[in-house]
Amino acid sequence: MRSTSAVLALSMLVTLASCGGGPGEAPKTVAPDVATLTVAPGGEAGGVAWDGVVQAVEQAVLSAQTGGRVTALNTDVDQRVAAGAVLLRITSQEQAAAAQMARAQVKSAEAQHADAKNRFERASDLIGRQLISRDDFDRVKAASDAAAAAVDAARALLAQAEQQLAYTSVRAPYAATVASRSVELGETVSPGQPLFTLYAPGALRLEVQVPQSDAEAIRAKPAAMVTLADGREVAAARVVVFPSADPQAHSNAVRVMLPALSPQPRPGQTAKVRFAAAAGPAGLWLPATAITTRGELTGAYVVSDQGIVLRQLRLGSRMADRIEVLAGLAAGERVATDPVAALAWLRSHQQPAGITHD
Incomplete structure (x- = not known):
């Protein structure tokens, strides 16, 4: 396994390599003819990214x-x-029995109410002819009212019992x-x-927590770029910042509505959300294809007029096909976009020193 020091020593040897020079001749440098990109801060991958989870609206x-x-x-x-x-x-045996009992109680209450209602109608005729006292009429009327209330109560118990019976079949509320x-x-x-x-398949969204200091900027410019777990990047124009903040976490919830996608991401999958309004400090980003791993070293081939150097890098978050570089590169440096081509150039221009690039 190659150590970092061995790789750095190798890069020094390569930068001193000459083309066909004999002993005693001044070493000649050869400008590498590999495709490169110039490292620049920010770019389309710039912006602060927050992790979110895909949710179904329904x-x-x-x-x-x-x-x-x-x-x-x-x-x-x-x-x-x-x-x-x-x-x-x-x-459903118990629930069905309770519903049957409630139906019987309704029938009994209705029969008692019918009898009380007939008594009340006769009493109404008699009181009009002054054949019964007011007290007797009031008692008949109260009995009729009580019977009507008993019917209502019995019907309510029946509805409750039938609902309990219906609960024994669990149904989908929607497709x-x-x-x-x-x-x-x-x-x-x-x-x-x-x-x-x-x-419900269809409408999807994400919720992320952002610092309170960024909430107002996002509210003023409600747009986001979402990087899904499969690497797709989606522009989201519907962004809602919650009106209240979490006093303990000192953050604001932001809801990002995803547009219609095919194929759709699954609820529960993670995604990264970037808000242009919350750009934050510009970072350095490289295409993932420019990163190489050699043993325990992860880095990229840095290209200059003097040669190619394999530089160890400290990497950060990943956005689709780009990776954030936290340390090891400076803005303005050139990086080989194809590590295989850079390695081939190193092999063809190295001095015979018995050191390999494998």
Whole structure:
């Protein structure tokens, strides 16, 4: 394994290499004929980047709303489901019995109300002819009102019981993709227990936390560049800065709406977001193809009129096909865009010293 010092010594030998010179002749330098780029701060990769996670605009965690044992499991992770589709069924004997009892109570209350209503109608006729006292009429009227209220209460209990029965069939609230499943067939579940996570394919967004000092600038210029996990870069014109800041983290949440994409990124994937309004200090960036790894050394071939030097670099974040250089390069230096071509040039112009580039 080559050490950094060996590589640097090699680069010194290469820069002193001559073309066909004999002993005693002054060494002649040969300008490398490899493609290069000039390192400059900023550029299109400039700007401060924040990590975010892709979210679906419509996403829901479905939880059990009644207790029982899972008797049917009709879907699994990464499957598409239609709106209203039954995803899962829970035992319903107790809920069905409660609903049947509630229906019987409604019928009983309605019968009692019908009888009380007839009594009230007769009492209304009699009071008009002054054949009963006001007290007797009031008692009949109160009984009729109470019977009507009992019907309302019984119907409310029936609605509640039928809803509990309906909860034994867990349905998709909208057309969606199943992101996760947290239950198994035969498992006993209780109210509030998570069952599925669904998301509607389509509208996607990211949320990132930015320093309060950048929030106003982003609000004034709400545009962002998003680098997805697969390397694609997407311009986002819909950016919303939350009106309130986190007093503990001293940051503001920013929501970035993604445009329609094909293929779509998956919710949960990471992405990097850069805001032009929050440019920050300019950095140095290189194409990822210009970076080479040789043993334990990661660097790039720096080109000058005197030769080529393999320079060790300290790298930072990556944006699509570019990598940030934290240390090892200065603005204005030239870097070989093709490390293989740079290595070939070194091999063809080195002095016989028994040192290899492998």
